[in-house]
Amino acid sequence: MKKILMMLSLFTLVLAACSSKDNGKEKPAELVVSTWGFADDFFRPEVYEPFEKKHNVEIVVDSGNNADRLNKVRQANSDVDVIYLSDYYAQQGIDEGLFEKVNHSEIPNIGNIYDKAKAPNGAEYGPAYTIAQFGIAYNPDELSKPITSWKDLWSKDMAGKITIPSITSTTGPMFLDAASKVSGSEEFNEDKAFDQMKKIMPNAVKEYGQTSEFVNMFSQGEIAAGPIMEMYFGDLQEAVPNAKFISPEEGGYAVMNTVNIVKASDQKELAGEFMNYILSKEVQEKSAKAKVDSPVNTEVKLSKTEAKGLTYGDGVIDSLRVLDMKFVNENSKQWIDRWNRELTH
Secondary structure (H helix, E strand, O other), X not given: OHHHHHHHHHHXXXXXXXXXXXXXXXXXXXXXXXXXXXXXXXXXXXXXXXHHHHHOEXXXXXXXXXXXXXXXXXXXXXXXXXXXXXXXXXXXXXXXXXXXXXXXXXXXXXXXXOHHHHOOOOOOOOOEEEEEEEEEEEOHHHOOOOOOOHHHHHOHHHOOOEEEEOOOOOOHHHHHHXXXXXXXXXXXXXXXXXXXXXXXXXXXXXXXXXXXXXXXXXXXXXXXXXXXXXXXXXXXXXXXXXXXXEOOOOOOEEEEXXXXXEOOOOOHHHHXXXXXXXXXXXXXXXXXXXXXXXXXXXXXXXXXXXXXXXXXXXXXXXXXXXXXXXXXXXXXXXXXXXXXXXXXX
């Protein structure tokens, strides 16, 4: 009986050893990447698969919107190692202690990206791997004169012709800051910003929460202008070829998508390798040329045609205003309550 038990034990050990190999190779590690899930037909072959092959890893994508994915990490409902979030939601995760501190010296490609992208939520946390511009799109065929400034959206000529972002959207706080600028205040002034918002409401057909709503209204001629992220301008031009996108003379806003390592991850070293990889010239250039993400790696050089529709170049990046997301998060509930009380009817 003892001999049989010993043989069974030996057989079990052999099976376990074999199961850790795959055709003579170590079984791939698993890296769970939490992201939005768009353009997977690009990311899978062009970004994930080369990394998988080099590091003997299997990348598992957990997709969804910012809020839902962050909630999964909050509630420990997933095994996420690396998480992509807009800077607004990344700040929430940082404030709640959900993300690992990042030693930038161990992520050498951080040294090759725009200064604005290096530490959008503080020097101890992950960088922005792409920066989008929040500016204004308009249909010149529907307006009597070109738009050049944020304050142009307040013109009486715009009555019933624009849409504005909801305060709960990623760009809502940016537009509130723009309203403060239009009031003449150099520093953000909440009271003046809300006074300006009351003045623009008669011009707005509606508030939009999803960019798809803007695209639909613009395509169908329900609006002629409005604030939007440049990365979606291509969709507008498909429907309205003469459409224009401008960076307002007071400055557009930087919308930064960040990458962070989840504190509960058991693959922190591999997650750091992945973070460094997505900031590389190779990956950044591929993403830019495919019109998927604007590059932050300054070694990426694009022709005028390749850069069309992207937030690209030192001059553009330097001109963008950056909100303090810690300040935004500390005040967002108050702003949402006031918006609903004073502006929503």
